[in-house]
Amino acid sequence: MIEADLAANLEQVRDEIAAAAHKSGRSAGDVELVAVSKTHDADAVRKLVDAGQTLFGESRVQEAKVKVPLLPSHLRWHFIGHLQKNKVRHALPIFELLHSIDSFELAEQVDRIAAEEGIFPRVLVEINVSGEGSKHGLKVTEMTKSLERILELPRLSVEGLMTIAPLGPEAEESRPHFRGLRELRDRLAQELGVKLPQLSMGMSNDFLVAIEEGATLVRVGTKLFGAR
Numbered sequence: 001m002i003e004a005d006l007a008a009n010l011e012q013v014r015d016e017i018a019a020a021a022h023k024s025g026r027s028a029g030d031v032e033l034v035a036v037s038k039t040h041d042a043d044a045v046r047k048l049v050d051a052g053q054t055l056f057g058e059s060r061v062q063e064a065k066v067k068v069p070l071l072p073s074h075l076r077w078h079f080i081g082h083l084q085k086n087k088v089r090h091a092l093p094i095f096e097l098l099h100s101i102d103s104f105e106l107a108e109q110v111d112r113i114a115a116e117e118g119i120f121p122r123v124l125v126e127i128n129v130s131g132e133g134s135k136h137g138l139k140v141t142e143m144t145k146s147l148e149r150i151l152e153l154p155r156l157s158v159e160g161l162m163t164i165a166p167l168g169p170e171a172e173e174s175r176p177h178f179r180g181l182r183e184l185r186d187r188l189a190q191e192l193g194v195k196l197p198q199l200s201m202g203m204s205n206d207f208l209v210a211i212e213e214g215a216t217l218v219r220v221g222t223k224l225f226g227a228r
């Protein structure tokens with residue numbers, strides 16, 4: 001019974017989120033679960049909707065354009081993948097939050113199209129905390145300058161930072177990266193005099209550690225939907 005499984009997965013992940021939040025002195029409501037539905041079809045998403053989930057994450061604009069119209073309109077969608085500049089115009093009407101602004105040039109493009117459309121998109125800036133060359137995101141060393149320029153863009157509402165930790169066998173290996181993102185956020189918020197309340201970090205294998213280090217958004221796919 002797949003239905004029962006997805007509902008049970010959701011209940012378990014929610015329980016674990018609540019436990020990790022309490023352990024770190026926060027309440028379950030301080031952490032939002034983004035159910036990452038990439039590669040899973042609308043029927044699978046509907047099963048989680050029936051179990052009470054309303055927030056979903058997608059990493060391809062093309063896939064979301066097909067899937068989202070098949071599902072109830074009260075659902076909320078976050079974009080979590082690498083956003084190509086030529087997809088921004090299609091992405092903006094679908095997603096309430098873009099997690100993955102990974103260059104000044106992309107931020108500029110989002111700002112330009114938002115001005116044309118008369119909207120103020122909510123975004124997070126993706127940081128490559130580990131410095132791995134294969135990862136998207138701003139390097140920590142170039143961060144302050146880039147973020148300063150992004151904050152000057154009039155249409156963007158920059159709400160915080162996002163990172164993807166290197167995939168290791170142990171969740172604990174992600175902890176220094178998550179802690180690094182939180183410390184970077186604290187420093188930038190102070191230096192630039194801005195509030196950056198959102199920290200998007202943690203996936204199926206390490207979301208508990210991420211919550212302990214201050215995550216406000218966790219992006220969980222496999223633990224909800226099964227293997228892709």
Ligand SMILES: *Cc1c(COP(=O)(O)O)cnc(C)c1O
Nearest residue numbers: 036059080203204219220221222
């Ligand atoms: C796919 C993806 C996730 C979810 O990964 P799981 O390991 O399946 O939980 C989270 N964040 C990003 C950016 C992703 O691309």
